[in-house]
Amino acid sequence: MPIPTLLRDTWAGALDLVFAPVCVGCREPVPTVDSRRIVCRLCWMKCRPLPVPRCARCWSPVDPHREPSPVCRTCDEWPAGVRAIRSAFAMGEVPRALVHALKYGGWSAAAEPMAARMAAMEWPRDTVDEARLVVPVPTSAARTRERGYNQAALLARGYAAKTGRVTREDVLARVRATATQTALHPGERRANVARAFAVPAGRAAELRGEHVILVDDVWTTGATALSCAEALVEAGTRAVSVATFARVVPELERS
Numbered sequence: 712m713p714i715p716t717l718l719r720d721t722w723a724g725a726l727d728l729v730f731a732p733v734c735v736g737c738r739e740p741v742p743t744v745d746s747r748r749i750v751c752r753l754c755w756m757k758c759r760p761l762p763v764p765r766c767a768r769c770w771s772p773v774d775p776h777r778e779p780s781p782v783c784r785t786c787d788e789w790p791a792g793v794r795a796i797r798s799a800f801a802m803g804e805v806p807r808a809l810v811h812a813l814k815y816g817g818w819s820a821a822a823e824p825m826a827a828r829m830a831a832m833e834w835p836r837d838t839v840d841e842a843r844l845v846v847p848v849p850t851s852a853a854r855t856r857e858r859g860y861n862q863a864a865l866l867a868r869g870y871a872a873k874t875g876r877v878t879r880e881d882v883l884a885r886v887r888a889t890a891t892q893t894a895l896h897p898g899e900r901r902a903n904v905a906r907a908f909a910v911p912a913g914r915a916a917e918l919r920g921e922h923v924i925l926v927d928d929v930w931t932t933g934a935t936a937l938s939c940a941e942a943l944v945e946a947g948t949r950a951v952s953v954a955t956f957a958r959v960v961p962e963l964e965r966s
């Protein structure tokens with residue numbers, strides 16, 4: 712005998728209440744209408760892009776009254792090999808919750824929808840045309856063991872799959888342990904990660920002449936990513952573009 716529709720829907724609704732996955736961002740049950748059921752629509756709606764106008768190269772907020780320039784105060788002293796920096800969202804309540812869940816909460820499934828948002832970012836033409844390899848910011852072996860994965864590598868794999876690129880996790884390594892960056896000032900952060908990364912022996916040939924997209928979860932001062940970019944460029948990488956899920960925007964944090 713067919714089950715009456717109303718009864719079936721009520722049953723499905725009841726099951727949903729009991730077994731519905733909770734949103735990684737707000738920990739409320741995710742309604743069935745949200746296709747992936749990992750992050751709810753409301754949480755995605757609360758995520759904000761980086762403020763405009765932005766520097767064309769690094770996407771830092773720039774003064775709207777100044778002449779457009781290929782670099783800004785933030786990026787004018789960076790190595791020429793650093794081509795472009797992009798972040799899917801400005802750091803805020805929801806991006807912070809997602810990054811935290813992925814990094815410390817063991818919610819590895821969050822990486823896929825986060826990478827999907829990163830894959831929608833726009834790049835300069837040459838990054839789009841040239842970049843073939845996606846490289847995650849390496850974490851220490853101890854931290855990978857502790858978490859079971861490197862969150863940047865999960866984002867890199869998702870990002871590469873969605874943009875038709877190839878992930879390379881063995882071309883960049885952390886060569887010395889660093890203190891956690893959280894409590895450090897910008898100058899201390901740079902010193903803390905200086906020469907912390909290197910291209911392992913025998914891997915440089917694969918990078919020669921390549922334009923690499925380096926992936927990390929968060930851009931705070933850029934110290935870590937720039938240190939990675941330096942190591943890649945030193946090994947012969949022609950250009951490095953950086954993609955992160957979230958970015959700390961000091962102008963927004965202050966307001």
Ligand SMILES: [Zn+2]
Nearest residue numbers: 734737751754
């Ligand atoms: Zn939510």
Ligand SMILES: [Zn+2]
Nearest residue numbers: 766769783786
């Ligand atoms: Zn800039």
